[in-house]
Amino acid sequence: MAKALDGVRILDFTHVQSGPTCTQLLAWLGADVIKVERPGEGDATRQQLRDIPGVDSLYFTMLNHNKRSVTINTKKKGGMAVLDRLIKTCDVLVENFAPGALDRMGITWEHIHAVNPRMIVASVKGFGPGPYEDCKVYENVAQCAGGSASTTGEVDGMPMVTGAQIGDSGTGLHLALGIVAALYQRASTGRGQKVLAPMQDAVLNLCRVKLRDQQRLERTRTLHEYPQYPDGQFGGAVPRAGNASGGGQPGAILKCKGWETDPNAYIYFITQAAVWPAICKVIGEEGWVDDEAFATPQARLLHLKPVFRRIEQWTMTKDKFEAMDILNKLDIPCGPILSMREIANEPSLRATGTVVEVDHPTRGKYLTVGNPIKLSDSPTEVTRSPLLGEHTEAVLAELGFSAGDVAALRAEGAI
Ligand code: COA
Numbered sequence: 001m002a003k004a005l006d007g008v009r010i011l012d013f014t015h016v017q018s019g020p021t022c023t024q025l026l027a028w029l030g031a032d033v034i035k036v037e038r039p040g041e042g043d044a045t046r047q048q049l050r051d052i053p054g055v056d057s058l059y060f061t062m063l064n065h066n067k068r069s070v071t072i073n074t075k076k077k078g079g080m081a082v083l084d085r086l087i088k089t090c091d092v093l094v095e096n097f098a099p100g101a102l103d104r105m106g107i108t109w110e111h112i113h114a115v116n117p118r119m120i121v122a123s124v125k126g127f128g129p130g131p132y133e134d135c136k137v138y139e140n141v142a143q144c145a146g147g148s149a150s151t152t153g154e155v156d157g158m159p160m161v162t163g164a165q166i167g168d169s170g171t172g173l174h175l176a177l178g179i180v181a182a183l184y185q186r187a188s189t190g191r192g193q194k195v196l197a198p199m200q201d202a203v204l205n206l207c208r209v210k211l212r213d214q215q216r217l218e219r220t221r222t223l224h225e226y227p228q229y230p231d232g233q234f235g236g237a238v239p240r241a242g243n244a245s246g247g248g249q250p251g252a253i254l255k256c257k258g259w260e261t262d263p264n265a266y267i268y269f270i271t272q273a274a275v276w277p278a279i280c281k282v283i284g285e286e287g288w289v290d291d292e293a294f295a296t297p298q299a300r301l302l303h304l305k306p307v308f309r310r311i312e313q314w315t316m317t318k319d320k321f322e323a324m325d326i327l328n329k330l331d332i333p334c335g336p337i338l339s340m341r342e343i344a345n346e347p348s349l350r351a352t353g354t355v356v357e358v359d360h361p362t363r364g365k366y367l368t369v370g371n372p373i374k375l376s377d378s379p380t381e382v383t384r385s386p387l388l389g390e391h392t393e394a395v396l397a398e399l400g401f402s403a404g405d406v407a408a409l410r411a412e413g414a415i
Contacts, residue, residue, distance in 0.1 A: 002031020019096030020063040021172030027066035028371040039071040069386035078414030096124035110201035129197035142167030146203025171202035
């Protein structure tokens with residue numbers, strides 16, 4: 001079946017996580033992604049966090065499915081000649097080098113635009129223009145600079161980074177959207193353009209509810225749905241809120257049966273106003289439906305701690321899946337805290353292709369996360385990541401290089 005991005009060729013100059021997330025998504029949507037790597041070394045993640053000696057790491061394989069790998073040394077004359085041919089024939093160049101690295105290679109926007117005016121040049125950088133624009137940035141730096149760390153963590157604890165890779169994968173997602181939009185605009189203008197997704201900006205975009213709360217705090221000096229209300233103190237900046245819900249419906253993580261020995265025997269429970277009577281009934285507190293201390297959402301905000309303590313007395317009598325079954329039937333929004341082991345074995349995620357088993361020539365079978373975006377007319381088949389330089393000769397042949405040219409490029413150390 002045809003794919004949404006059939007015919008789009010991507011010159012993938014990305015490494016580590018943020019850029020590769022973006023180009024992997026584009027590959028899953030049907031683009032031909034040609035990953036350019038340094039001869040002999042490749043993407044640094046091939047060797048990072050290895051679990052099998054001499055075999056591409058899961059870090060690399062899980063971020064580079066459905067791509068082809070070409071080795072080119074851009075610091076050699078022949079390497080630049082190959083790269084120029086790629087620039088001429090590709091639609092998009094995606095990169096996430098440190099600031100200035102592409103220019104130092106001689107691959108400036110002016111050069112690219114002169115070789116191929118239709119080319120879109122898409123970049124991840126740590127920061128946009130400003131005091132930190134020249135800084136190298138990794139995931140956790142972005143989480144800290146984008147407002148996530150200062151607003152995450154225990155109420156009295158230190159700033160906390162999250163396990164979700166919002167700085168890297170989150171930015172890669174933003175960049176992919178920018179690229180697709182630029183391709184769409186090019187259809188009418190005929191011109192390429194630059195697309196920039198700074199990691200700080202992407203994290204902040206994902207934290208926009210906290211900038212909302214900053215302004216509410218400055219106006220009213222309090223945030224009623226935060227655990228600091230009503231007994232604690234608010235300072236000048238949005239505080240950390242533990243596991244309190246970020247929205248207008250209060251929520252909390254509550255213990256379930258087995259919590260003493262199972263670190264994930266918990267459930268997220270939301271006291272949605274619409275189902276308050278059902279909540280009271282299921283926990284055996286029918287009197288709370290009309291009790292003016294609990295009857296309205298506004299009144300409950302003053303008593304969230306005792307409310308959740310009482311609900312937890314009930315959740316502790318059920319395991320998290322039993323609790324889910326009972327609460328879902330009553331339309332009470334809740335969710336189990338799932339471990340990675342439970343997710344890896346979840347049949348429904350396997351059935352939808354969100355968790356996929358892939359076979360790799362040197363690694364064997366491994367699990368990965370497939371395309372979380374489902375298009376009805378553009379299905380995704382996840383194929384393994386390429387070995388380093390696996391497609392160099394095939395791609396060079398497509399670009400019109402003869403066997404003799406390839407031998408000369410090899411002799412020069414350019415490929
Ligand atoms: N041939 C020859 N040289 C190559 C090459 C190739 N195929 N591919 C890369 N290089 C060179 C670059 O030209 C650069 O050389 P230079 O410093 O002499 O100009 C060098 O490799 C290193 O590139 P750099 O991007 O600086 O890598 P790094 O390992 O030092 O830094 C990051 C890694 C991620 C910190 C940095 O790339 C960065 O800040 N990127 C932007 C933000 C980002 O995406 N961060 C998240 C990563 S998940």
